[in-house]
Amino acid sequence: MLKQTQQLKLLQKLSPQQIQLMKLIQIPTVALEERIKQEIEENPALEEGKDEEEDDFNEEYEEVFDEETEEDDFLEDAPVEVSLDEYKEYFDDDDDVPNYKLNISNTGPDEERKEMPHSSGISFQDYLMEQLGLAVSDEKKYNIGRHLIGTLDDSGYLTRELEAIVDDLAFQNIMVTYEEIEDALTVIQEFDPPGVGARNLKECLYLQLKRKFQNNPCITLANAMAIIDKSFMEFSKKHFDKIIKKHNLSEEQMKDAMDEVRKLNPKPGNTHSGQDKSLHYITPDFTIKIEDTKLVLSLNSKNAPDLKISKAYNEMLKEMANQKKNDKLKDTQVFVKDKIEKAKWFIDAIKQRQATLLLTMDAIMEFQGDFFKSGDYNLIRPMILKDIADKVELDISTISRVANSKYVETPYGIFPLKSFFSESLQTQSGEEVSTIEVKNILKECVSNENKKRPMTDDKLCSILKEKGYNIARRTVAKYREQLDIPVARMRKEL
Numbered sequence: 001m002l003k004q005t006q007q008l009k010l011l012q013k014l015s016p017q018q019i020q021l022m023k024l025i026q027i028p029t030v031a032l033e034e035r036i037k038q039e040i041e042e043n044p045a046l047e048e049g050k051d052e053e054e055d056d057f058n059e060e061y062e063e064v065f066d067e068e069t070e071e072d073d074f075l076e077d078a079p080v081e082v083s084l085d086e087y088k089e090y091f092d093d094d095d096d097v098p099n100y101k102l103n104i105s106n107t108g109p110d111e112e113r114k115e116m117p118h119s120s121g122i123s124f125q126d127y128l129m130e131q132l133g134l135a136v137s138d139e140k141k142y143n144i145g146r147h148l149i150g151t152l153d154d155s156g157y158l159t160r161e162l163e164a165i166v167d168d169l170a171f172q173n174i175m176v177t178y179e180e181i182e183d184a185l186t187v188i189q190e191f192d193p194p195g196v197g198a199r200n201l202k203e204c205l206y207l208q209l210k211r212k213f214q215n216n217p218c219i220t221l222a223n224a225m226a227i228i229d230k231s232f233m234e235f236s237k238k239h240f241d242k243i244i245k246k247h248n249l250s251e252e253q254m255k256d257a258m259d260e261v262r263k264l265n266p267k268p269g270n271t272h273s274g275q276d277k278s279l280h281y282i283t284p285d286f287t288i289k290i291e292d293t294k295l296v297l298s299l300n301s302k303n304a305p306d307l308k309i310s311k312a313y314n315e316m317l318k319e320m321a322n323q324k325k326n327d328k329l330k331d332t333q334v335f336v337k338d339k340i341e342k343a344k345w346f347i348d349a350i351k352q353r354q355a356t357l358l359l360t361m362d363a364i365m366e367f368q369g370d371f372f373k374s375g376d377y378n379l380i381r382p383m384i385l386k387d388i389a390d391k392v393e394l395d396i397s398t399i400s401r402v403a404n405s406k407y408v409e410t411p412y413g414i415f416p417l418k419s420f421f422s423e424s425l426q427t428q429s430g431e432e433v434s435t436i437e438v439k440n441i442l443k444e445c446v447s448n449e450n451k452k453r454p455m456t457d458d459k460l461c462s463i464l465k466e467k468g469y470n471i472a473r474r475t476v477a478k479y480r481e482q483l484d485i486p487v488a489r490m491r492k493e494l
Contacts (some may be wrong), residue, residue, distance in 0.1 A: 006294040019343050024353045026401040029300050031283045036305065039346050045313040045339035045345060048305045056482050080490055094440050125149050131191045143174055144184040146199070156205070156269030158185065195268035202232045206263045223249060224257040238492050284409035286361050288372055295372055297365055299358050307347045313340055360402045363391045375412035382424030382434045427468045438469055446485055451493035
């Protein structure tokens with residue numbers, strides 16, 4: 001049975017302006033440029049450039065928005081024709097648009113212009129299709145090969161089962177058998193780069209070794225092929241003793257075979273130079289320099305142009321404010337007001353974003369001043385989000401958004417902001433140090449260890465305790481995984 005009741009609730013909701021600001025704070029500098037371009041395209045009242053009359057416009061803007069625009073006032077007044085001929089050039093679909101209206105230059109004559117060239121070429125699939133056209137003359141076999149090439153992933157592997165591909169081709173009205181698909185796949189596996197068309201890592205490595213053996217038959221490659229073909233499980237787990245015993249090899253022969261395997265590429269699809277892959281370049285959001293033993297912080301604003309409200313929309317709004325109200329003018333005025341208001345919100349959000357980023361980064365720079373002056377990792381202090389949030393009097397979620405996907409350029413390199421946040425660890429002397437210091441010691445111990453007998457987590461734990469760090473074995477394992485260091489058995493070498 002349905003009941004109608006009244007409830008009083010107290011809810012916390014973010015305004016659209018707050019949501020917009022949070023999203024702008026979270027994105028890095030490169031994404032900010034695209035976001036500004038998108039806003040300019042969507043809002044005709046927003047333009048690039050410095051607003052010289054910003055103060056005068058803000059006063060007039062507030063006066064216009066404070067006027068009462070009730071619906072009765074619009075209906076009582078007689079219709080009045082609005083003359084906006086002087087703005088006709090902004091609305092006409094005329095092809096004769098001056099070039100100066102289509103070009104925007106934000107650089108001065110003396111500013112150095114730097115551009116990053118991007119190479120272009122055919123895709124990985126197109127590269128294989130060219131080889132398929134030269135290798136296959138039968139139409140049916142060509143169609144099967146084309147489908148197989150389209151099924152390969154970016155690494156060059158065929159992850160779909162051949163039985164499923166039989167059904168896929170049947171939907172395209174191409175009736176084939178399992179043997180025909182396997183025959184076409186064998187042809188593709190002979191293409192460049194070696195290893196393409198493999199169904200798993202084992203087959204990929206074996207195909208590459210087979211190609212090298214055909215060009216240069218030798219006992220080392222034969223041993224490597226036998227190990228991959230007959231003892232891949234032991235090879236993947238680095239049980240070298242079992243492999244030596246099974247294949248009756250000497251330790252030197254085993255080492256030579258492993259050296260050949262290490263030269264292979266587990267992802268042959270990535271070796272094609274013409275593959276169309278987008279490269280990600282790091283653009284630092286902040287820059288820290290040392291001038292006269294003092295740290296100087298600056299915000300990278302090259303990709304964030306100055307914004308202003310369109311002068312045309314400003315004058316249009318002032319003209320409509322002096323006109324008598326009618327239904328047609330009401331809709332136009334509401335549209336112009338809405339666009340100007342959104343443009344003003346966006347400009348304010350950009351300014352507030354810059355201020356928030358500078359405030360937060362300045363607190364981080366002050367907190368980690370010893371590191372930024374010397375570049376010594378051991379001087380990084382334990383720091384969590386709450387420490388910076390309390391210092392700048394902002395919410396922890398805001399600090400988290402600032403640190404997300406942001407980078408800072410220092411005299412010692414470019415670092416992600418997240419790398420400066422770490423928990424504290426108490427030494428045996430009672431001193432609190434950053435976990436980053438412990439991780440650096442772990443990396444140093446692993447890099448200097450005897451690869452024939454790599455150190456276990458228990459051994460690493462003992463070394464850290466000898467250095468005065470009171471740490472458990474499971475914590476060592478956690479830090480090792482965070483550093484992408486495999487277990488001792490997987491680090492073993494001959």
